Amino acid sequence: xxxxxxxxxxxxxxxxxxxxxxxxxxxxxxxxxxxxxxxxxxxxxxxxxxxxxxxxxxxxxxxxxxxxxxxxxxxxxxxxxxxxxxxxxxxxxxxxxxxxxxxxxxxxxxxxxxxxxxxxxxxxxxxxxxxxxxxxxxxxxxxxxxxxxxxxxxxxxxxxxxxxxxxxxxxxxxxxxxxxxxxxxxxxxxxxxxxxxxxxxxxxxxxxxxxxxxxxxxxxxxxxxxxxxxxxxxxxxxxxxxxxxxxxxxxxxxxxxxxxxxxxxxxxxxxxxxxxxxxxxxxxxxxxxxxxxxxxxxxxxxxxxxxxxxxxxxxxxxxxxxxxxxx
Numbered sequence: 001x002x003x004x005x006x007x008x009x010x011x012x013x014x015x016x017x018x019x020x021x022x023x024x025x026x027x028x029x030x031x032x033x034x035x036x037x038x039x040x041x042x043x044x045x046x047x048x049x050x051x052x053x054x055x056x057x058x059x060x061x062x063x064x065x066x067x068x069x070x071x072x073x074x075x076x077x078x079x080x081x082x083x084x085x086x087x088x089x090x091x092x093x094x095x096x097x098x099x100x101x102x103x104x105x106x107x108x109x110x111x112x113x114x115x116x117x118x119x120x121x122x123x124x125x126x127x128x129x130x131x132x133x134x135x136x137x138x139x140x141x142x143x144x145x146x147x148x149x150x151x152x153x154x155x156x157x158x159x160x161x162x163x164x165x166x167x168x169x170x171x172x173x174x175x176x177x178x179x180x181x182x183x184x185x186x187x188x189x190x191x192x193x194x195x196x197x198x199x200x201x202x203x204x205x206x207x208x209x210x211x212x213x214x215x216x217x218x219x220x221x222x223x224x225x226x227x228x229x230x231x232x233x234x235x236x237x238x239x240x241x242x243x244x245x246x247x248x249x250x251x252x253x254x255x256x257x258x259x260x261x262x263x264x265x266x267x268x269x270x271x272x273x274x275x276x277x278x279x280x281x282x283x284x285x286x287x288x289x290x291x292x293x294x295x296x297x298x299x300x301x302x303x304x305x306x307x308x309x310x311x312x313x314x315x316x317x318x319x320x321x322x323x324x325x326x327x
């Protein structure tokens with residue numbers, strides 16, 4: 001681009017030209033994104049249907065890494081291999097309390113009376129009919145000190161059992177919980193969507209209790225967690241990413257079947273279409289705003305159960321400045 005060389009505006013013109021040239025030559029920042037296996041469909045949809053995300057390819061690119069366990073995603077985040085991850089809120093609170101320099105920047109889904117719940121299921125012929133029948137049994141959870149162990153521990157405590165001594169918790173990824181139950185590796189499976197609907201279609205199981213039997217109030221389920229140093233260096237990139245996520249979330253909520261079909265086509269989900277396209281879904285906040293009050297209630301229950309050793313500063317941990325229309 002040729003800069004003007006006449007009159008007193010020469011210097012200003014050249015500076016403007018340089019700025020334009022720099023913008024034109026700037027490459028999109030790659031966001032290394034760690035994802036999980038459930039309740040975060042609109043995040044996956046940004047990859048499956050990039051046309052819905054106008055800033056993708058211009059301001060940022062997404063490089064996704066799958067791990068069914070949030071602990072592994074946090075380890076990669078801490079090591080600098082990932083910039084942003086999805087996580088259940090309970091694991092995020094534990095990570096922050098342990099001193100990880102992170103921020104919670106958006107809500108993805110909630111365990112709410114307005115949507116699907118997590119089911120703890122047993123085989124119909126197992127002889128397990130009450131909570132007291134769980135004594136000496138093995139419960140499958142995705143991670144220790146995560147949401148799945150939290151809900152089970154609350155339900156056990158309410159029933160007069162000690163979750164530390166009366167049962168055994170075994171770590172099993174969500175996609176393998178059903179098989180582990182049916183082959184006798186575990187006695188109770190923790191099933192989220194779409195895996196609950198899939199196992200329900202096979203028959204032979206029954207729900208013993210749900211997450212909402214354990215905790216009657218709404219909770220943050222999946223949240224977006226970012227490294228603090230990434231946000232400080234690439235704040236504009238984070239804002240562009242979340243602006244697109246809000247658009248994609250709006251599309252997902254308005255066109256759920258089309259969005260789910262796109263995820264099936266892109267192999268994000270390997271569940272029969274007739275089940276996945278019609279299953280009950282988790283509640284998702286259209287504005288992506290995390291409910292700080294709910295997080296504080298969740299943390300107090302974590303502390304009471306001994307699943308969290310010290311409190312995280314939630315007011316500092318949650319940073320909604322990167323959301324569209326943030327005040």
